[in-house]
Amino acid sequence: MAFGRSSRVKQRPVEPVTLKILVAGGFGVGKTTAVGAVSEIRPLRTEERLSEAGRPVDDLEGVESKTTTTVAMDFGRITVREDLVLYLFGTPGQDRFWFLWDELAQGALGAVVLADTRRLEDCFAAVDYFERRRIPFTVAVNCFEGAGQFPAETVQAALDLDPEVPVLLCDARDRSSVRDVLIAVVEHALERAARDGRPVAT
Amino acid sequence: MSADSRRGTDPGPTDSGSTDTTAADPQSSRWYDAEAGPVVRPYAMTRGRTSSASRHRLDLIALVVPEPAAEDPGRDQTLAPEHVTIVELCSDAPQSIAELAAELDLPVGVVRVLVGDLVEDELVHVTRPVPPAELPDVNILREVINGLRAL
Numbered sequence: 001m002a003f004g005r006s007s008r009v010k011q012r013p014v015e016p017v018t019l020k021i022l023v024a025g026g027f028g029v030g031k032t033t034a035v036g037a038v039s040e041i042r043p044l045r046t047e048e049r050l051s052e053a054g055r056p057v058d059d060l061e062g063v064e065s066k067t068t069t070t071v072a073m074d075f076g077r078i079t080v081r082e083d084l085v086l087y088l089f090g091t092p093g094q095d096r097f098w099f100l101w102d103e104l105a106q107g108a109l110g111a112v113v114l115a116d117t118r119r120l121e122d123c124f125a126a127v128d129y130f131e132r133r134r135i136p137f138t139v140a141v142n143c144f145e146g147a148g149q150f151p152a153e154t155v156q157a158a159l160d161l162d163p164e165v166p167v168l169l170c171d172a173r174d175r176s177s178v179r180d181v182l183i184a185v186v187e188h189a190l191e192r193a194a195r196d197g198r199p200v201a202t
Numbered sequence: 203m204s205a206d207s208r209r210g211t212d213p214g215p216t217d218s219g220s221t222d223t224t225a226a227d228p229q230s231s232r233w234y235d236a237e238a239g240p241v242v243r244p245y246a247m248t249r250g251r252t253s254s255a256s257r258h259r260l261d262l263i264a265l266v267v268p269e270p271a272a273e274d275p276g277r278d279q280t281l282a283p284e285h286v287t288i289v290e291l292c293s294d295a296p297q298s299i300a301e302l303a304a305e306l307d308l309p310v311g312v313v314r315v316l317v318g319d320l321v322e323d324e325l326v327h328v329t330r331p332v333p334p335a336e337l338p339d340v341n342i343l344r345e346v347i348n349g350l351r352a353l
Contacts, residue, residue, distance in 0.1 A: 015296060015329050017342065018263040038353075044304035075300055080349030084342070085265050107261065109343075175353075183350045190343040195328065 015086045021185055022104055024091040024129070026122020030142045030172035032074050033089040034114060035176045039076020039088065090183075091126070101129065110185040111137040114172065120146045120158060127159055131173030136189040138166040140181045164188070226293045247284050252311060254318020262310065265296040265329040266317055266351070272325040281323075284308070284316055289325055 023031045074090035089104050105111075111130050115123040123139070130137040140153055150158075152167040161167065166184045170177045245252065272289045284306060291297050291305055301315045320326045 015265060015267055018265060018298060018329070019342070019346065020263050044301065050216070078353070079349070080346055082347060084349065086346060086350075087300065089262070089300075094221065105308055107263075109346075132334070150254075179353050183347055186343055186347050190340055190347070193340050193343065 009107075014082075016079075016083045018085050018087060019109045020087045020089055020104075020107065021182060022089050022091055022108050022111040022135075023114065023120045024111055024123075024126035024137075025142075026116065026119055029116045029119075029122065030031060030144075031114055034074040034112070034140075034142075034170075034172040034178045035074060035088045035090045036179075037173055037175045038078060038182065041077050046074055051073050065137070086182075105129075105133060105135060108135055110183055110189045112185055113137055113139045115139055115141045115155065115159075115177070116144060116147060117141060117150055118144070120142075123159070126159070131162075136185065136192050138168060138181060138184045138188055140168050140170045140172075142172045143169055164191075242253050246317040247282060247308070248312055251315050254315045255323070260299050260314045260317060260328055261300045261330075262300040265298055265328050266292045266298045266302065266320075268292050268326050268327065269324055272320075278323070279321075279323075282316070283324075286321060288313070288316060288320060292326060 017071050023034055027032055034096075077086045078086040078088070079087055089108075090103055092100050111126075113123050113126045113130065127137070127139070137159065139159060141150070141152070143149065147179065149169075152169060156163075156167045158164070166188055168184055170182055172178060206240065267290055278315065287306060288302055291302060297305070297312055299310060299317065299335065303310045304319070308316075312328065321328060329343065
């Protein structure tokens with residue numbers, strides 16, 4: 001099948017612009033689920049069973065039924081157009097993998113901080129990280145069944161967020177819900193770029 | 203990267219009294235097959251190199267695009283099977299470093315070295331993702347928003 005092969009090579013593939021958005025948040029808050037909900041490819045992930053070794057370290061209160069956790073990269077892809085591809089990277093959930101964040105954050109267009117109202121303090125670190133690096137982010141409250149429902153304003157106040165930071169309620173399992181969160185991130189990045197007249201990527 | 207972090211969470215073979223489901227029977231708490239990790243240690247594929255000759259550190263979302271010379275990578279006898287696989291994976295559509303790492307089930311660091319070899323041999327080139335100081339500009343962001351709305 002030499003013909004098929006050579007014709008494929010002659011027609012050079014388009015070289016898309018690639019962008020990335022990070023999905024951060026505490027352990028077990030639904031980052032992998034959110035990435036999987038919107039990704040067009042089978043989410044590529046390295047998930048490992050939470051081992052005995054992690055048990056004293058990883059606080060499972062409120063997420064006792066979770067048996068696996070992401071310890072490495074976890075990402076999905078959305079082809080916006082033939083020449084524009086968005087990659088989503090779920091950041092490692094536990095504090096001891098923070099060293100992986102700086103590489104992921106390099107050149108990121110924006111970030112989503114997923115929050116669980118039962119364990120709101122778990123997302124403090126992520127909020128702090130993106131604030132310090134001036135990476136545009138939104139806070140998305142993943143509405144777990146059985147968790148108290150709070151209006152977005154309450155979460156905004158509880159996290160002491162800058163008023164311009166969008167806070168949304170979402171369902172990490174739902175494609176359109178996660179898509180709306182991503183749109184909010186990009187809109188926020190756009191507003192900031194327009195206001196500052198400076199590059200969005202950091 | 204992934205191999206290192208994985209090692210940190212593998213249930214150890216000697217954990218006595220482990221209640222982990224994978225090691226429910228203490229007699230069977232040994233590593234078998236995939237549990238034992240790859241037979242060839244990842245950095246053996248790079249002959250021990252942890253960085254490539256190319257000056258640029260390859261971003262996770264940098265795309266690997268085959269050059270015309272890559273039409274028949276099997277012809278070059280100096281290439282390892284992993285090199286050939288990378289070229290083949292990219293020939294249908296350009297693949298990012300992250301996707302290649304996931305597809306090959308290799309640490310990102312290993313994939314960077316292997317792709318660096320292919321760049322050196324002029325079998326592929328790598329797109330530079332948006333340089334931090336220049337883009338994405340507001341037009342690209344608007345296109346992303348429109349594209350997401352259309353999903």
